[in-house]
Amino acid sequence: xxxxxxxxxxxxxxxxxxxxxxxxxxxxxxxxxxxxxxxxxxxxxxxxxxxxxxxxxxxxxxxxxxxxxxxxxxxxxxxxxxxxxxxxxxxxxxxxxxxxxxxxxxxx
Amino acid sequence: xxxxxxxxxxxxxxxxxxxxxxxxxxxxxxxxxxxxxxxxxxxxxxxxxxxxxxxxxxxxxxxxxxxxxxxxxxxxxxxxxxxxxxxxxxxxxxxxxxxxxxxxxxxxxxxxxx
Numbered sequence: 001x002x003x004x005x006x007x008x009x010x011x012x013x014x015x016x017x018x019x020x021x022x023x024x025x026x027x028x029x030x031x032x033x034x035x036x037x038x039x040x041x042x043x044x045x046x047x048x049x050x051x052x053x054x055x056x057x058x059x060x061x062x063x064x065x066x067x068x069x070x071x072x073x074x075x076x077x078x079x080x081x082x083x084x085x086x087x088x089x090x091x092x093x094x095x096x097x098x099x100x101x102x103x104x105x106x107x108x
Numbered sequence: 109x110x111x112x113x114x115x116x117x118x119x120x121x122x123x124x125x126x127x128x129x130x131x132x133x134x135x136x137x138x139x140x141x142x143x144x145x146x147x148x149x150x151x152x153x154x155x156x157x158x159x160x161x162x163x164x165x166x167x168x169x170x171x172x173x174x175x176x177x178x179x180x181x182x183x184x185x186x187x188x189x190x191x192x193x194x195x196x197x198x199x200x201x202x203x204x205x206x207x208x209x210x211x212x213x214x215x216x217x218x219x220x221x222x
Contacts, residue, residue: 043216
């Protein structure tokens, strides 16, 4: 089993819709969770982090963490074509481990 | 402030050769992490250096090695190159990723092995 798992997609949503991206992790002791965004041909950049169970909102982005079920998700409200990118979930499991990433396509 | 600088940006090598990649972190950052990115495997952790010490290592063969200098600059070396080593190698600097510090990535070094 991979340490951090994501559906590679692509996930396709229409402009204005909510995009839901999911990630599961294997280490129950993990405490810190991150979402990075990577545009095609560019390097990853941090968009959100979450440490506590529940929701954390930042503009159109909401990160959700459920430690009991070992999953973390990212919701993007009012999706825009500029949100089209690969979203990488990252978890600290002794080192920062990335999932394979989910490619999001937002269609105008 | 200046970002993370990786050199060279592109390089082509043949099987059996060795390669050295360089990374200059953001000023003040003591941690440098290296990742290999391929379409099939995503971002794979190679190793992390913090204050000149290798703190963590991923599941890569011993042909992959690295080091960090006193000015926090880091190098990674791959010896006896194989075709499967063709990838984008990303360096990321941070105050301390294990304390939740944000990773700032360089633009990467794209290695092609023929």
